Amino acid sequence: MRRSLLLLFAGAPLAYAPAALQGKELYEALYATGWGKDTRVSQGAKLLHTIRNMRRQGAAIDSVLDVGCSHGNVVAELWQSGIVASGVDIARGAADLATSLHKPPHGRASCNGEGRPCFQAASATSLPFRDGAFDAIASSDVLEHVDPSDVRAATAEFARVARNFLVLKIANRPEGSTLSGSRAGVGKFQGRTFKDALHQQGYADRLPTQLHTTVKGNEFWHEEFRRVGFALNRTIPDASWACCAYVLHRIEPYRPSRE
């Protein structure tokens, strides 16, 4: 009797410890504080440049999905290059921000929205598009934010939706300064750090220690993508601290699965 009571108490604190914010809930909370509002910050510029170069060299990249599109600047730039482009982001706040900032030049036809908006809230593990819907997926500083248990689902989903190319930037190191070091608050969060703003929203005991949940090097990611049929096409030169960006291409020619 006493023994089982002790066990019961020993187990209790774990059951009540609030889990750290993660995934959709975390990024919705961040976008509510003005995350992504600073559109000068575009992590995707290098990827954009690479896609344009590859097209000049004759690569067939006429449609691109930006996974983790944030404010949508990369998608809007792709439109300017005459590319059909759409964006998804795990946070509805991001998709709404992008929608308010950018209108496609020729309506829905230029975003392959498949009857939906050009910017949608969706997880990298569940993309709301048919198989092979885009020639390429571009994704900058996103996969390191995915939970380790979601990595296989995300890489499989990229391989399902991209016909030929994956243009990726994936950090290989932890980051910890953004939450407490940056201030980009809006409205009642003006001037606050993101950490304070999360406190203000009632998440004080659920703060994540940092935002990079899967910190792995190139070898890891290249192996994960090889499993789903993609191999290194080229590395994308970047500042040495800003590891790691590259293009992967489909190893076997794309074959649509029969519907």
Ligand SMILES: *[C@@H]1O[C@H](CO)[C@@H](O)[C@H](O)[C@H]1NC(C)=O
């Ligand atoms: C990368 O892709 C381009 C475009 O398809 C192709 O021409 C080139 O041969 C590829 N490079 C490598 C190293 O596979």
